[in-house]
Amino acid sequence: MTPILFYGVPSGCSFGSIVALEWLARPYRLCRIEMPGVVTSDTYKHINPIAETPSLMKADGRVISETIAIMNHLGTLGIDRRLAFPQGTHDFDRWNQMLAFLNTTFFGSFSPLWYAYEHELEPEAKKALTAYGRARVQKAHARLEALLGDRPWLLGEHRTLVDAYFIGIARWTEYHHVVDRRAFPNLQRLFEKLEADPAVKFAHAIEQQRPAVSAGGFEGEVRLEEAVAHPSHHQVAAVRITQHP
Numbered sequence: 001m002t003p004i005l006f007y008g009v010p011s012g013c014s015f016g017s018i019v020a021l022e023w024l025a026r027p028y029r030l031c032r033i034e035m036p037g038v039v040t041s042d043t044y045k046h047i048n049p050i051a052e053t054p055s056l057m058k059a060d061g062r063v064i065s066e067t068i069a070i071m072n073h074l075g076t077l078g079i080d081r082r083l084a085f086p087q088g089t090h091d092f093d094r095w096n097q098m099l100a101f102l103n104t105t106f107f108g109s110f111s112p113l114w115y116a117y118e119h120e121l122e123p124e125a126k127k128a129l130t131a132y133g134r135a136r137v138q139k140a141h142a143r144l145e146a147l148l149g150d151r152p153w154l155l156g157e158h159r160t161l162v163d164a165y166f167i168g169i170a171r172w173t174e175y176h177h178v179v180d181r182r183a184f185p186n187l188q189r190l191f192e193k194l195e196a197d198p199a200v201k202f203a204h205a206i207e208q209q210r211p212a213v214s215a216g217g218f219e220g221e222v223r224l225e226e227a228v229a230h231p232s233h234h235q236v237a238a239v240r241i242t243q244h245p
Contacts, residue, residue: 001057001059001060001061001230002027002028002029002059002219003026003027003028003029003056003057003058003059004028004029004030004031004056004057004222004227005017005018005021005028005029005030005031005054005055005056005057006030006031006033006044006047006048006053006054006055006056006057006224006227007030007031007032007033007053007054007206007207008033008034008035008039008052008053008054009032009033009034009035009207010035010175010207011171011172011175011207012033012035012053012054012168013053013054013067013107013165013168013169014053014054014067014168015167015168015171015203015207016067016071016161016164016165016166016167016168016169017054017056017067017070017071017074017164017165017168018030018199018202018203018206019164019167019168019197019199019200019202019203020071020074020078020083020161020164020165021074021216021217021218022198022199022202022203022214022215022216022217022218023078023081023083023159023161023164023199023216024074024077024078024081024083024216024217025081025215025216025217026077026216026217027217027219028216028217028218028219029218029219029220029221029222030206030218030220030221030222031221031222031223031224031227032221033053033224035053036118038224039051039052039053043224043225043228044224046228047063047224047227047228048063048065050065052065054067054070055070056070056073056074057227057230058073061230067103067165068099068100068103071084071099071161071162071164071165072084072096072099074161075095075161078161082158082160083159083160083161084160084161091155094155095155095160095161095162098147098154098155098162099161099162099165101143101144101147102144102162102165102166102169103165105140105143105144106140106144106166106169107169108136108140109133109136109137109139109140110133110136110137110169110172110176111133111136112129112130112132112133112136113129113130113133113134113137113172113176113178115129116129116130116133117176133176133178134178134179137173137176137178137179138179141179141181141183141184141187142184144184144187145184145185145186145187148186148187148190149186150186152193153190154166154190163190163194164199166190166194167191167194167195167200168203170187170191170194198213198215199215199216202214202215202216202218
């Protein structure tokens with residue numbers, strides 16, 4: 001079975017995983033998961049019990065969730081392309097450290113804004129939460145601006161999967177109308193370079209359901225019901241059930 005990435009819309013952080021798969025140029029398929037409706041459905045919970053995206057179903061039907069775990073899995077497939085590094089090396093430690101920063105500090109700074117967007121709140125509570133979120137996003141951008149410096153990419157002279165993850169989160173400033181990235185020239189430069197990348201353009205087109213031209217190994221989209229019903233997934237799920245105490 002071709003691996004399947006379950007990506008969330010609108011504007012899910014799984015955007016970066018689509019870019020990563022394109023850069024790997026290995027066969028893969030996509031499954032569109034609408035949020036918050038489909039992602040919390042019983043059908044999707046067969047794939048990911050905690051009802052979050054992204055999830056990656058491997059060729060053997062086993063599922064990986066959580067972006068850091070998915071990126072580490074994909075990274076092992078991209079070492080020859082210098083998209084990641086062998087575990088145990090200094091370069092891997094730097095790669096993993098930057099991935100963790102993006103997943104905690106950078107991603108986490110937007111959490112108050114997403115909560116205010118997705119929940120009904122009293123006007124004053126929403127105003128306070130939005131202001132708190134703006135301050136966190138501003139601080140996270142300042143920290144990442146300093147980490148990037150004048151390097152072409154987040155880790156140096158060539159792109160890696162951490163750059164793919166970055167672009168999926170960085171676009172949220174426009175979604176929430178928060179932070180003028182031009183105040184952070186290093187990040188703005190990186191953002192513009194990534195936005196011009198064919199894989200990033202492809203991921204945007206996929207999300208927006210426009211004609212999308214893959215430069216990688218994209219083999220089409222699959223419906224959620226089809227992915228859940230795949231024999232390989234059922235076989236793995238059955239093994240898990242029978243082994244549960």
